[in-house]
Amino acid sequence: MNIESFIEHEKTKGELYNFCKFNRLPTGILLLGPEGCGNFKLGIKFIKKLLKIDILAHPDIHFLFPLPNLPKQKSNYFYNKWHNFLVNQPYGSLLDWKKTIHYENKDCKISLEQVEEALKMINLKSYELSHKVVIFWMLEHLNINAGNKLLNVLDSPPKRVLFLFIGENEKLILPTLKSRLLIINLKLISNKMIEKYLIRKFNLSQTKAQNIVSVSECNLNTIFKILNNNKNYLNINFIFWMRMLFNLKNKIDSLLRWGSKINSWNRDKNKSFLLFSLEIFRIAHRYKYDKNYINPFFDYKNFNWKQFCRYINTKKVSRINHLISDVIKGIDRYYFFLFHFLDLSFNINKILFNTQNL
The missing domain is CATH 3.40.50.300 (P-loop containing nucleotide triphosphate hydrolases)
Incomplete structure (x- = not known):
């Protein structure tokens, strides 16, 4: 950028x-x-x-x-x-x-x-x-x-x-x-001004621009870091996360190990990853009702995008967005992020794949 x-x-x-x-x-x-x-x-x-x-x-x-x-x-x-x-x-x-x-x-x-x-x-x-x-x-x-x-x-x-x-x-x-x-x-630049700028300059959707502003609290330092994140790196981690959640009963140990890795990231990196995940769920929901809409992030042959979208609907995405947004907003307050990330993972697993008990 x-x-x-x-x-x-x-x-x-x-x-x-x-x-x-x-x-x-x-x-x-x-x-x-x-x-x-x-x-x-x-x-x-x-x-x-x-x-x-x-x-x-x-x-x-x-x-x-x-x-x-x-x-x-x-x-x-x-x-x-x-x-x-x-x-x-x-x-x-x-x-x-x-x-x-x-x-x-x-x-x-x-x-x-x-x-x-x-x-x-x-x-x-x-x-x-x-x-x-x-x-x-x-x-x-x-x-x-x-x-x-x-x-x-x-x-x-x-x-x-x-x-x-x-x-x-x-x-x-x-x-x-x-x-x-x-x-x-000087004060922080207003959220409306930043939203309009992100939409115009970086061709972002209004929802993504609003999410970035909300997570960053209009801090240009945080926004700059989010926009400069490596999308390929975020793709890989999101896919890895979803695959573990799909078969979580047999991969709890893997989730714990990977969660410890996520816990070692700095706060800006955690925010960027979760914000990216929010955007992917939004895109999957749009694809559910518009099969011509192309995911701008994924181009991996070994990830079945259509299969993933089968688990998506409006109610599920609404609940997941609420959960992820709460974790993002609380990152600066959390002393032990791993606990909240694992709790988020178990909840998303239940919402997406209808598991009752692990």
Whole structure:
């Protein structure tokens, strides 16, 4: 999927672009909004517009982002990782970043050393751009000492230097720091706007677009992951699941082993798989009443699509959709996903194949 094509906050983008047009830049701007609202992506586009460049890997642009507490010579290793993250996951969360650098269980902060390095950069003569830019990603994870250092600079800012801050949790940002910034609050993009965009841009059915929005709760980070999932991989797992459920009495051990594998997936992967399963049941129901409708996902010769659809009817699909939707919506709350997935499997087995007791 082309990241550049994703929807944005057009009104706010216009306001930011006016800063460039009328040369009325404040010293510091904070784009504040919840995960998945697109504030980081919006900031990136604003900087590109301001500096009239296409890429942000430039000596006049400096990024600061949370890092584990490591010696300086080791922290340099993360900068290549960061630029890949910047390109591939502009809607990514802090957890996504920590997974990228394999520090999921470590505390990460923007350190005093990072801030001091950025301040050295802005005191040098500009390489070629109209402004020097310092971008802080996840401002709420700024070390207190680093924050105090930054306050002094914002009180007497150098000329032609812009500080751009990206943050999610206003309560965790130093009040003294916020008071010196122009704060632009962003909300999640509305569900109706995302639905229309998904239908138009990705040729999705209205039902699938609504399911994606419902599961993601309008979080662009989650939507991006769902749309980029490998459909072939999802096909294989769905077929494997249905085959076990068809003969579950003899395959309970296999279901338990496979369920443990599913349990090891991350939450986004679990959501994508169950959302895909919802879509397959919807397609099977449509095929039941329209034999000319072709399943856009399955092309496996060893899976009998027509035979599978014989077990489908309106009442069954309605009950299955309700069960799967409940599990999807509860994934973020479940501590032990395996139990709920197994319960879902037993219920679908009973609904589809009319088994009473195993």
